[in-house]
Amino acid sequence: MWNCAISTARPSSDPRACALVNRFREIRASRLADETGTLHKQADLAFALCYPSPYHVGMSSLGFQSIYRSLHALPDSTAERAFLPDDVTEARRPSDGLCTYESGRPVADFPVVAFSLASELELAGVVTCLDLAGIPVLAAERSAHARTFPLVVLGGPLTFSNPVPAGPFADVIVMGEAEELLPALVQSLREQPDRETLLGDLACRPGFYVPSLHGETPPPVAIADDHYLPAYSQIITPHTELAGMFLIEAERGCSRGCAYCVMRRSAGGGMRPVSPERLLPLVPAEAQRVGLVGAAVTDHPALPEILRALVDAGRGVGVSSLRADRLDDELVGLLARGGYRTMTTAADGASQRLRDQVDRNTRVEDLLRAARLCRDHGMALLKLYVLIGLPGETAADIDELARLALELAAVAPKLSLTVSPFVSKRNTPLDHQPFEAIASLEEKLGFLRRQLRGRVRLGGDAPKWGWVEYRLAQGSFAEGLAAAQTARAGGGFAAWKRALGG
Numbered sequence: 001m002w003n004c005a006i007s008t009a010r011p012s013s014d015p016r017a018c019a020l021v022n023r024f025r026e027i028r029a030s031r032l033a034d035e036t037g038t039l040h041k042q043a044d045l046a047f048a049l050c051y052p053s054p055y056h057v058g059m060s061s062l063g064f065q066s067i068y069r070s071l072h073a074l075p076d077s078t079a080e081r082a083f084l085p086d087d088v089t090e091a092r093r094p095s096d097g098l099c100t101y102e103s104g105r106p107v108a109d110f111p112v113v114a115f116s117l118a119s120e121l122e123l124a125g126v127v128t129c130l131d132l133a134g135i136p137v138l139a140a141e142r143s144a145h146a147r148t149f150p151l152v153v154l155g156g157p158l159t160f161s162n163p164v165p166a167g168p169f170a171d172v173i174v175m176g177e178a179e180e181l182l183p184a185l186v187q188s189l190r191e192q193p194d195r196e197t198l199l200g201d202l203a204c205r206p207g208f209y210v211p212s213l214h215g216e217t218p219p220p221v222a223i224a225d226d227h228y229l230p231a232y233s234q235i236i237t238p239h240t241e242l243a244g245m246f247l248i249e250a251e252r253g254c255s256r257g258c259a260y261c262v263m264r265r266s267a268g269g270g271m272r273p274v275s276p277e278r279l280l281p282l283v284p285a286e287a288q289r290v291g292l293v294g295a296a297v298t299d300h301p302a303l304p305e306i307l308r309a310l311v312d313a314g315r316g317v318g319v320s321s322l323r324a325d326r327l328d329d330e331l332v333g334l335l336a337r338g339g340y341r342t343m344t345t346a347a348d349g350a351s352q353r354l355r356d357q358v359d360r361n362t363r364v365e366d367l368l369r370a371a372r373l374c375r376d377h378g379m380a381l382l383k384l385y386v387l388i389g390l391p392g393e394t395a396a397d398i399d400e401l402a403r404l405a406l407e408l409a410a411v412a413p414k415l416s417l418t419v420s421p422f423v424s425k426r427n428t429p430l431d432h433q434p435f436e437a438i439a440s441l442e443e444k445l446g447f448l449r450r451q452l453r454g455r456v457r458l459g460g461d462a463p464k465w466g467w468v469e470y471r472l473a474q475g476s477f478a479e480g481l482a483a484a485q486t487a488r489a490g491g492g493f494a495a496w497k498r499a500l501g502g
């Protein structure tokens with residue numbers, strides 16, 4: 001059985017430091033007080049379950065919440081949550097380290113520290129959390145003191161694309177869908193006498209990537225049996241972007257084949273829908289708002305039936321992904337009755353030529369119909385996601401995007417265009433495609449800004465952050481180490497550029 005015993009509490013007599021410590025404790029206490037569904041359990045094997053982004057982001061993650069519940073449900077295992085502090089600069093000053101919400105126990109006192117990683121840029125958050133916890137960031141440094149420092153386990157959506165840059169920090173990476181792997185992990189933790197044997201044991205099991213043994217070649221992702229579906233919220237809190245919303249997985253995976261997407265059909269064998277008979281009874285009576293989560297929820301054949309049951313019961317609804325080609329009067333009417341005021345969908349490619357090229361298949365008429373439905377059902381805003389910088393994109397494609405946006409803006413009550421640079425991901429047909437030069441992407445954005453000024457709201461990630469994401473998405477251990485350097489240098493773009501050598 002795993003144990004470790006260090007205390008990272010750093011008591012200080014400095015009154016400013018004491019005030020900071022008290023403030024962090026107050027924040028945790030007040031958020032806990034506002035939660036419904038928090039779990040408390042004493043068990044021999046305790047996981048510190050960390051999210052490498054702040055509380056409001058982590059608590060919006062259905063995967064994070066689901067793992068929390070699963071660890072509590074296993075015999076003799078428990079979990080407490082910790083998050084990247086809202087203000088990392090302040091948190092790096094003398095404080096009581098990174099502590100869990102449930103008991104205020106230092107994260108480093110747990111035998112296992114587990115992180116859920118959704119995106120490449122959260123790698124810096126992993127480093128910061130470990131630093132704040134007083135745990136050596138590198139697995140190699142920890143292994144020399146294996147009885148002193150916790151085992152660090154990583155998992156989450158990032159494992160579907162490229163978890164290799166996370167390798168230097170992790171003792172073990174849980175690849176893909178974790179539901180079936182967790183009991184195996186817990187069993188191995190209980191049975192193996194020391195870290196070396198444990199890692200050797202896990203490395204032989206499917207779904208576990210042990211970077212110190214596998215090197216930079218991870219094993220394939222695991223896909224959980226359908227009977228584990230759906231994941232659903234354990235804790236409801238007003239302090240998330242989806243304030244107070246109960247989240248439940250309406251389906252997992254996707255049957256479509258967009259060439260840039262890690263969730264395309266090849267990732268998990270297509271869409272696995274959850275039937276209304278299974279989903280609806282899991283919605284608690286007190287849930288006022290219900291969010292249906294999945295990569296392609298609008299492809300669910302029984303979506304209207306599920307939405308109708310929810311809105312007829314007087315609940316608000318949210319759907320995580322609206323495909324424009326699936327929207328019709330019935331569906332949008334149900335969403336409007338469920339309180340929808342912003343219709344969010346994606347065009348992705350800047351022009352029809354590019355959308356066809358990457359198998360996105362959304363057509364102009366689908367988007368125009370979405371704009372009309374948005375207007376006719378009294379919604380306030382149409383929000384459209386677009387990718388620029390796809391392979392082979394020309395000025396003519398960007399010009400077509402500007403014209404399409406103006407056409408949509410003439411129909412929709414208001415239009416907001418969220419433009420992100422294309423980042424090629426591993427395990428997709430567009431893997432290894434280069435990232436367009438930042439200056440060229442900025443020029444295209446400047447053109448769109450001029451064309452759409454006053455008529456369309458333009459937002460999205462700055463291309464420079466797309467470049468960082470690209471370097472990590474295509475990276476190896478070296479890029480992970482650059483993330484560590486950057487996190488300690490404040491996490492700004494200049495620090496990333498220095499560390500990544502761009």
Ligand code: SF4
Nearest residue numbers: 254256258261264295
């Ligand atoms: S972008 Fe959406 S529709 Fe396309 S493969 Fe990915 S999840 Fe499916």
